[in-house]
Amino acid sequence: MIKRINELKKMSLGPDIIGVAPASRFDKEDPIFKILPETRSVICLAYRVLRGTHRGIEEGTSYHHFTTMAIEVLDETVMPMMMLRCARIIEEEGYTALPQRRSQQIMQETDSTNPEMLYNKIYRGIWNEYQMDFEASAAKCGVGEIGMSGSLLTEDFGPLQRYCFVLTDAEIEPTEEFKPHICDGCGECAKACPGHAIHDGIKEPWQCAAYYAGANMSKNPFMSTHALPDREDRLEILKGEKQLTAEDARDVINNISYYPPIMHSYISSICGKACDRACYIHLEEKGVLKKRFKEKFRKREEWTLDVK
Numbered sequence: 001m002i003k004r005i006n007e008l009k010k011m012s013l014g015p016d017i018i019g020v021a022p023a024s025r026f027d028k029e030d031p032i033f034k035i036l037p038e039t040r041s042v043i044c045l046a047y048r049v050l051r052g053t054h055r056g057i058e059e060g061t062s063y064h065h066f067t068t069m070a071i072e073v074l075d076e077t078v079m080p081m082m083m084l085r086c087a088r089i090i091e092e093e094g095y096t097a098l099p100q101r102r103s104q105q106i107m108q109e110t111d112s113t114n115p116e117m118l119y120n121k122i123y124r125g126i127w128n129e130y131q132m133d134f135e136a137s138a139a140k141c142g143v144g145e146i147g148m149s150g151s152l153l154t155e156d157f158g159p160l161q162r163y164c165f166v167l168t169d170a171e172i173e174p175t176e177e178f179k180p181h182i183c184d185g186c187g188e189c190a191k192a193c194p195g196h197a198i199h200d201g202i203k204e205p206w207q208c209a210a211y212y213a214g215a216n217m218s219k220n221p222f223m224s225t226h227a228l229p230d231r232e233d234r235l236e237i238l239k240g241e242k243q244l245t246a247e248d249a250r251d252v253i254n255n256i257s258y259y260p261p262i263m264h265s266y267i268s269s270i271c272g273k274a275c276d277r278a279c280y281i282h283l284e285e286k287g288v289l290k291k292r293f294k295e296k297f298r299k300r301e302e303w304t305l306d307v308k
């Protein structure tokens with residue numbers, strides 16, 4: 001069966017990386033056993049995020065491509081189709097298969113947020129024991145390792161991929177466990193965040209949400225010089241120096257809007273995941289990524305705008 005599943009890679013818009021973990025790599029309390037108690041194998045289908053979708057924000061020229069092509073289209077269209085294909089192969093052979101994608105608008109916490117989503121479209125306090133830990137599960141499937149930024153890093157694309165899963169009661173030949181060797185703790189991810197939202201390898205969700213949406217004026221060509229007029233701390237916020245409370249973050253997000261939201265409530269990213277971009281640039285410079293390009297991703301010194 002693994003041969004047929006691996007053939008998905010050759011299909012149009014097939015996954016770039018496929019990894020399989022036996023259920024024994026997961027703790028007995030892991031959500032996978034609540035989602036499908038008879039799970040014997042977990043299959044991870046990973047898709048490259050096109051390097052081109054990062055170029056616009058890198059250069060400060062075009063912004064919406066990143067959220068549409070690197071997030072929304074992959075999560076809402078491409079990956080669901082491929083999960084169905086994968087699950088159909090398994091069910092044709094007489095086993096049960098269940099696709100798993102991120103439930104972006106549901107969270108158990110009542111005081112947190114998901115920076116990729118409009119904060120007021122998230123259903124909080126919802127019993128969410130059925131949500132897999134995506135990063136940890138992908139690592140268990142042998143696809144990559146979790147970097148200091150919290151992102152999954154692979155040998156092919158560094159931090160630039162998105163992924164989904166299929167759970168099944170079939171025993172499928174597993175992929176070897178991944179031995180972490182990519183993240184070198186350089187700290188470039190944390191340094192690149194325009195809101196200083198990464199501390200000790202953890203992203204503070206509300207801080208991230210405000211700066212993902214563009215709160216740092218020096219990295220936001222759309223920001224008006226009259227932005228946030230009623231806030232005494234406006235300069236601190238616009239420079240990315242203020243540690244925001246959840247209430248602050250909501251106020252900032254409500255008052256900085258540049259692009260309409262993308263379909264399915266995805267907020268348009270203005271930071272363009274500078275943390276992942278910096279990581280990618282670092283790993284490319286080190287020459288450790290297997291997928292090589294003709295030209296370097298970063299072509300000139302990073303731009304910044306005046307904060308006033």
Ligand code: SF4
Pocket residue numbers: 147148149150182183184185186187188189190278279280282
């Ligand atoms: S930027 Fe450096 S520290 Fe951060 S995840 Fe990448 S390799 Fe690790």
Ligand code: SF4
Pocket residue numbers: 115192193194195196197198203207208209211212271272273274275276
């Ligand atoms: S760079 Fe963007 S996505 Fe990354 S932590 Fe900072 S605000 Fe969040």
